[in-house]
Amino acid sequence: MFDSGRFDSYSDFAYNVGMARTINITIAGPSGAGKTTFIRTLDQGVATLSAQARLKHEHWLQSANPEEIAEYNHRREKADFGAIRASDALNIWLYGSLAPSHVRHLLAWEILSMGSDGTIFMLDSTRPDTFNMALYTMRTFQKMARLPFVVAANKQDLPGALGVEEIRRRLGLPEGVVIDPCVSTDKKSAQHVLVEVLTRIVKRPAR
Numbered sequence: 001m002f003d004s005g006r007f008d009s010y011s012d013f014a015y016n017v018g019m020a021r022t023i024n025i026t027i028a029g030p031s032g033a034g035k036t037t038f039i040r041t042l043d044q045g046v047a048t049l050s051a052q053a054r055l056k057h058e059h060w061l062q063s064a065n066p067e068e069i070a071e072y073n074h075r076r077e078k079a080d081f082g083a084i085r086a087s088d089a090l091n092i093w094l095y096g097s098l099a100p101s102h103v104r105h106l107l108a109w110e111i112l113s114m115g116s117d118g119t120i121f122m123l124d125s126t127r128p129d130t131f132n133m134a135l136y137t138m139r140t141f142q143k144m145a146r147l148p149f150v151v152a153a154n155k156q157d158l159p160g161a162l163g164v165e166e167i168r169r170r171l172g173l174p175e176g177v178v179i180d181p182c183v184s185t186d187k188k189s190a191q192h193v194l195v196e197v198l199t200r201i202v203k204r205p206a207r
């Protein structure tokens, strides 16, 4: 699915040692930002995952605690997760997080951030009134776990969408933070954001 070829050598390596890797990515941000849309655009269905990943998933379902199961069922109902088989050796899971307006959000965020390898912070570029919620989401998630992340400035197709630099200024984000313009309904655009966060995850030094 990726034309950049940036993950080929990693995938070859993982495949050769018989170890398909699963990368978990959380999509977080205010209500209406476009998180569910982003996941639906990229989802290929669990059936496409490697046998190993499916087995791990079943095992997880048997061993998860009640809170985790409740969270899983909630996300499934909202179609808030997706699965991508990026190569023979690389499976990607996408998890939509609860919006900060949700009563249970802190518990759900804790569970998600513990199991995630990276985060996409999504915001609606036409809704500066939600930027404080976006910042709150970023700060809280990063406090729970310092994960590689990118910011997706979504709904760039709509009139009045603020540009990346204007969003950077309003959120007070330093140059080092990647803000990727995004249209969640568009597959190429969603893939671009995904590759940005994957690049940061793969580059991260081993813990």
Ligand SMILES: Nc1nc2c(ncn2[C@@H]2O[C@H](COP(=O)(O)OP(=O)(O)OP(=O)(O)O)[C@@H](O)[C@H]2O)c(=O)[nH]1
Residues within 6 Å of the ligand: 029, 030, 031, 032, 033, 034, 035, 036, 037, 038, 096, 098, 099, 154, 155, 156, 157, 158, 182, 183, 184, 185, 186
């Ligand atoms: N024009 C446009 N509309 C979008 C885009 N992304 C999402 N939408 C629309 O924005 C609305 C909200 O999108 P959702 O994906 O449901 O947002 P969400 O972040 O999951 O919201 P919650 O589940 O409430 O937290 C829907 O009507 C989408 O169709 C985009 O890139 N462009």
Ligand SMILES: [Mg+2]
Residues within 6 Å of the ligand: 035, 036, 037, 078, 080, 096
């Ligand atoms: Mg949603």
